[in-house]
Amino acid sequence: MPRQGSLLDHDRETRAALWRRVAELLEAHLARQSDDPEAAIAPASSSEAIAASLDALFGGAPRAPGEALDEVARALEHGIVHPDHPRYFGLFNPAPAALAVVADALASGFNPQLATRGHAPWPVAAEERLLAAFGERFGWAPDATRGAFCSGGGEANMTALACALVAAFPELGERGVRSLAGDPRLYVSAEGHATVARAARLAGLGAGAVRTIAADARQRMKPAALREAIARDRAEGALPFLVVATAGTTSSGAIDPIAELASVAERERCWLHVDAAWGGLAALVPELRGALDGVARADSITFDAHKVLSAPMGTGTFLTRREGILERVFADRTGYMPRDGASDPYSRSMQWSRRFLGLRVLLPLLAVGWEGYAESLRRQVALADRLRARLRERGWVVVNDTPLPIVCFVDAAHADGRFLDAVARATLASAGGWLSVPRFANGTRALRACVNNHRSEAQDVERLVEALDAARANALGGAA
Numbered sequence: 001m002p003r004q005g006s007l008l009d010h011d012r013e014t015r016a017a018l019w020r021r022v023a024e025l026l027e028a029h030l031a032r033q034s035d036d037p038e039a040a041i042a043p044a045s046s047s048e049a050i051a052a053s054l055d056a057l058f059g060g061a062p063r064a065p066g067e068a069l070d071e072v073a074r075a076l077e078h079g080i081v082h083p084d085h086p087r088y089f090g091l092f093n094p095a096p097a098a099l100a101v102v103a104d105a106l107a108s109g110f111n112p113q114l115a116t117r118g119h120a121p122w123p124v125a126a127e128e129r130l131l132a133a134f135g136e137r138f139g140w141a142p143d144a145t146r147g148a149f150c151s152g153g154g155e156a157n158m159t160a161l162a163c164a165l166v167a168a169f170p171e172l173g174e175r176g177v178r179s180l181a182g183d184p185r186l187y188v189s190a191e192g193h194a195t196v197a198r199a200a201r202l203a204g205l206g207a208g209a210v211r212t213i214a215a216d217a218r219q220r221m222k223p224a225a226l227r228e229a230i231a232r233d234r235a236e237g238a239l240p241f242l243v244v245a246t247a248g249t250t251s252s253g254a255i256d257p258i259a260e261l262a263s264v265a266e267r268e269r270c271w272l273h274v275d276a277a278w279g280g281l282a283a284l285v286p287e288l289r290g291a292l293d294g295v296a297r298a299d300s301i302t303f304d305a306h307k308v309l310s311a312p313m314g315t316g317t318f319l320t321r322r323e324g325i326l327e328r329v330f331a332d333r334t335g336y337m338p339r340d341g342a343s344d345p346y347s348r349s350m351q352w353s354r355r356f357l358g359l360r361v362l363l364p365l366l367a368v369g370w371e372g373y374a375e376s377l378r379r380q381v382a383l384a385d386r387l388r389a390r391l392r393e394r395g396w397v398v399v400n401d402t403p404l405p406i407v408c409f410v411d412a413a414h415a416d417g418r419f420l421d422a423v424a425r426a427t428l429a430s431a432g433g434w435l436s437v438p439r440f441a442n443g444t445r446a447l448r449a450c451v452n453n454h455r456s457e458a459q460d461v462e463r464l465v466e467a468l469d470a471a472r473a474n475a476l477g478g479a480a
């Protein structure tokens, strides 16, 4: 009997036109950003225009599917910062690889449910291979890695905290934090990521459980200060259980001395988590691997494919070499899931229903290989080196020290926040590039340019430097 078809599927011709149209829109977007020197990096729409556009969309009658698609694509073009613009030198938000976008469409279309192996045996096994490959790049044995794809570094750091807690306090899963003989304490650098403290709050430990350890002049955690903090806490009867090392701080790309921190963690019987959400890129580029010395000693690692591997937003991973810990944290028994669910992904992570996130890495990998990813990252490192050199030539002072492609700088004579903000604003206004102006834990600020986009090229760096010089002249002229 012929099928009736579904309202939500439209008819065959309409669908064919929609698939074609979305491809045209994506290609036009990419081409505009590559070829139009004035293509907007930041939202062109005012908040009034955005409200008006949404009023029209929500208030209007149902429209033809193609019209709806065009309207939404237009709204996106004008209503967002474009992290895929070749002169977006912003936070860790790369342009997605073309095949990663295709992967997302494929995953949506087939819509595998990765909660259980039974529902998605091939995707679950494929993700396990990818996680193992990541673990190997961090120096773990080929069969040592356990873990999960997840929404991002925030979730991965929360998972690390949960694992460290249960590893240190096995009774906790049943009896909760109140059963502990003292206050649990964890340690992270002053330049570490805010999601670590968030995880402590969510776990019911409170932000007070987080000891913020001073960073040195290169913004790396001081191992001596860590040792002292742990000794102080022990003397007070508190229970140190977790050290979080940051490999690639968000503000300046600093890499904590992981090997030294690993020795402290081992001596103190603390879990060592390495937050390598972005800095983990060094593990993929052989000549940078030395910068992560000691990372193989980590109990767990945060590694974000949506920062390092040009995957679309929402592609993080949590990796651990502690077999069985994830199941101890997450496994549940319920009548509506397989009886022996221990090897199912829902027993190993925060998410229950799960998208095939790994395909966003797997599909590009099949085409370009690990060497392709390494080459793309190498180019970003080389562009940052070029930027450092150009900035120094022109009297800017680079204030961070990292092998990673992130450059923090100030003017030799002017480093106050208002000046830096004005320079960043003017640089963006002239389409020279999008920069951030972070505040470091020591209170100082700097302009920050991160090369995190596989589409950025030398001409983009040159244009950024020209725009910065013009913006500086303008800001100083205005001040005089």
Ligand SMILES: *Cc1c(COP(=O)(O)O)cnc(C)c1O
Pocket (backbone or CB within 6 Å): 092, 151, 152, 153, 154, 155, 157, 193, 195, 246, 248, 249, 250, 275, 276, 277, 278, 304, 316
């Ligand atoms: C980005 C980042 C996070 C948070 O990761 P999300 O993927 O944004 O959730 C955590 N730690 C570090 C070091 C980061 O750079």
